[in-house]
Amino acid sequence: MEIKINGKECTCEKGEFLLEVAKRNGFDIPTLCHHPGLAEQGCCRVCIVEVVENGRSKVVVSCVYPLERPCEVFTDSEKIKEERSVILMLLKTRAPASLEIQAMCDKYGVFETSRLKPVDGEKCILCGLCVKACGALGTGAISTINRGVTKKVATPYENPSNDCIGCTSCAQVCPTGAIEWSEDGETRTIWGKNFALAKCESCGRIISTEAELRFAGERAGVETNSLCESCRKKSMADVLAHTYGIE
Incomplete structure (x- = not known):
């Protein structure tokens, strides 16, 4: 057409x-x-x-x-x-x-007006992408709460969620930078909850949180491999080389 x-x-x-x-x-x-x-x-x-x-x-x-x-x-x-x-x-x-x-x-360009009062310090536009991403992952740790001008995205009762795995999928899809998180090399903090970081057993690179690694393994029904993508590919290449006698 x-x-x-x-x-x-x-x-x-x-x-x-x-x-x-x-x-x-x-x-x-x-x-x-x-x-x-x-x-x-x-x-x-x-x-x-x-x-x-x-x-x-x-x-x-x-x-x-x-x-x-x-x-x-x-x-x-x-x-x-x-x-x-x-x-x-x-x-x-x-x-x-x-x-x-x-x-x-x-x-x-933006139509300027002084008739509307900005919401101080706010970044969220309530687009729902973060909630949808969390739901698609299968955790459903966040949702929109309240109504009207008090509506916002939060964890249940705004307390640390038992379902959150610290994957930051919500923050990655947020178009306005509204979801903040931090890392110190050992711990990731998001939605008021601290997560121990999982590192590659070969090179030491951060893979994800330990909670995310466990969640992925449980969903796949397999034991998770604590290797980053690069080391996993190298390990696979080494196994194939050994199998076929390639130096």
């Missing part, structure tokens, strides 16, 4: 999400809550674009908009620039401490 993006003819499959087609063809559409490893969120609205079908224009969220018929797309029309500026203004008000959002505001 043929569509046109900013005047360029592009080919796509029916049902493909517009964001992926645009990215594949070299068009820059900003995103926050989109992550290739997780199902579509469509909650931050930063990736809006203008779609014209049968002479009618509409604004859509490109990360969750499936292409069903030929159309013309504008990623940076004046209408989109104006609406995206308002969206960024609202996000900046919600999470004024996020350097990532500030950088996006600087790049794409």
